[in-house]
Amino acid sequence: MLIATLPTLKSAADLKLCEEIFSQSLIGAARYNTGGESPYKPAEIVSKLKSISDRYNKTLYIDLEGRQTRVAVWTPFSRNCVQLNRDFCIKLPGMIYFRRAGWCEIVNADPATRCIFFASQTRGSEYYLGSGQSVHIVAEKFEVKGYLGGLDEAFIAAAASLGVTRFMLSFVESLEDIAEFEESYRVSVPNTPTDAILKIESPKGLSMIKKFRTIIQGRFRLMAARDDLFLGYLGRRGEILSALKQITSIDSEAIVASRLLAGLERGQEITLADIEDVALMTRFGYKHFMFADELADKIALVSKIWQKQILPNLESE
Numbered sequence: 001m002l003i004a005t006l007p008t009l010k011s012a013a014d015l016k017l018c019e020e021i022f023s024q025s026l027i028g029a030a031r032y033n034t035g036g037e038s039p040y041k042p043a044e045i046v047s048k049l050k051s052i053s054d055r056y057n058k059t060l061y062i063d064l065e066g067r068q069t070r071v072a073v074w075t076p077f078s079r080n081c082v083q084l085n086r087d088f089c090i091k092l093p094g095m096i097y098f099r100r101a102g103w104c105e106i107v108n109a110d111p112a113t114r115c116i117f118f119a120s121q122t123r124g125s126e127y128y129l130g131s132g133q134s135v136h137i138v139a140e141k142f143e144v145k146g147y148l149g150g151l152d153e154a155f156i157a158a159a160a161s162l163g164v165t166r167f168m169l170s171f172v173e174s175l176e177d178i179a180e181f182e183e184s185y186r187v188s189v190p191n192t193p194t195d196a197i198l199k200i201e202s203p204k205g206l207s208m209i210k211k212f213r214t215i216i217q218g219r220f221r222l223m224a225a226r227d228d229l230f231l232g233y234l235g236r237r238g239e240i241l242s243a244l245k246q247i248t249s250i251d252s253e254a255i256v257a258s259r260l261l262a263g264l265e266r267g268q269e270i271t272l273a274d275i276e277d278v279a280l281m282t283r284f285g286y287k288h289f290m291f292a293d294e295l296a297d298k299i300a301l302v303s304k305i306w307q308k309q310i311l312p313n314l315e316s317e
Contacts, residue, residue, distance in 0.1 A: 001028040002306065003061070003255065003290035004299055008036030009045050017297060018049060022056040024303045029059035031168055033293060034155050035068060037132055042151055043158040050162050059166060061197065062159050064152045066170035066177065067144035069137060072114065074129040082129060084114045087145040094139025097231050098129060106139065136231040147177040153184055160188035166195045168223065173204040175212060178220070197221045197255065201228035206243050213250055222251040223290070227258035248285035256281045257290035261302060265294040270305055278310055 004021045007014045021030055032049055034042070046062065053060035073083035082096075094106040096118050104118040116137070148156075159167070169181055178196070185194055198220050200206055206229075209216050216222070224247045226240075233239050248254050260278070263271035278289070295302050 001288045002026050002303075003028065003257075003288065004030045004302075005291055005293045005296050006030050006032045006049065007293075007296045008033065009038050009040050009048065015048060015052070017299075018052050021296065021299045022052050022058050024299055026303045026306060027058065027299070029061060031061040031063045031290065033063045034151055035065050035070065035132070035134070041158075042154040043161070046155065046158040046162055046164060050164055060164060061166045061168050062155055062164060063168040063199075064148065064155065064170060064181070065150040066152070066172065066199075067147055067149060068170050069135050069144060071129050071131055071133045071135060074131065080120060081115055081117050082135070084116060084135070086149055087111065087114065089141070089143050089145070090137070090139050091141035092139060094137060094142060095234060097136040097138075099133060101129070103234070106137070136228055138232060138234045144171075147180045148184060152181075156181070156184045157188050160185055160192070165192065166197075168197045168199055170199050170225075171201045171205065171228070172198045173202060173208055175208070175215065195221075197223050199223045199225045199257075200243075200247055201225040202232040203243075205229075206246065209250055210246065217250060220251075222247050222254040224248075224254060224256045224286070225258055226256065227292075230259075244281070245284050252285060253288065254286060255288040255290050256284075256286040258292050260289055260291055261295065261305070264298055264302060264305070265292070268301065270309065275310070275313060279313060282314055 004027045006018050006021060009015065021027060030053070032045065038045060049060055067086065070085045071082045072085040088111055090109050090111065092106060092109070095103050096106050096116055097103050101120070104120045106116055106118050108117040109115065167181070169177065172178065181196065182194065186192065198209070200209060200222055209222060224244050229243060230237070230240050261270055261274045263269055263274045291302060
């Protein structure tokens with residue numbers, strides 16, 4: 001099955017794009033990333049998306065932030081310092097990763113103000129850090145306090161009220177994370193089961209599903225969220241392939257996501273690496289693929305290329 005990522009709803013144009021995405025015959029489901037800024041309330045967003053997904057008889061997933069860390073505050077006058085969106089505890093040494101700026105050494109931190117101080121070699125306007133931009137931190141110890149964040153509670157309540165039961169849980173790292181989500185959902189709709197996909201985005205998440213394999217199997221689907229998972233293996237990148245294999249060994253219906261068809265993010269054609277990547281993931285046992293946010297507005301092209309250039313290769317395996 002192919003899963004698309006819907007655009008963050010900001011206008012009628014985004015709703016039109018959602019309609020186009022759900023109308024694609026190869027797309028079996030779509031997920032809405034709740035971390036984006038929108039002028040609409042969570043209840044409005046879920047209602048609009050459910051209406052479209054029902055019309056096309058496709059599955060809608062609400063992708064919760066979980067413990068995703070983001071830039072909450074940054075200005076050009078606070079260079080080499082960002083304030084995060086979550087309470088945390090940290091033990092250095094550590095590194096912080098910014099999209100398009102790469103890895104920076106963390107030189108100090110002030111958990112009381114949620115501030116991370118870092119050293120960077122980058123200079124100039126290309127180093128701009130947008131509010132809401134996701135970051136990844138690898139340190140001797142780094143823990144985000146609590147699980148649900150951002151507008152998670154509001155989206156859970158909105159989904160529950162509309163009968164939407166399918167979710168994706170970002171950065172799951174413990175059974176307590178899952179319990180916190182389920183408890184929040186059942187506050188709105190007691191005794192109603194949910195269909196949750198656990199997004200494995202860190203070595204801690206992988207350790208959790210290995211330790212509680214018998215609890216996870218048959219109850220939850222897994223997702224190899226490769227972008228952040230790869231970042232989490234800083235200094236030991238070679239372990240990522242073993243991690244991806246372990247996820248499908250626990251869940252034969254696991255989904256592989258992010259960094260798929262990366263060539264299309266930069267242009268109109270896939271690359272040799274794109275074809276090889278999908279073939280390798282198929283050999284690892286993955287049968288379900290989720291496309292990243294960057295491919296939302298190219299979904300017609302993605303579907304065409306998958307149909308004509310990817311599927312024939314997979315069927316010949």
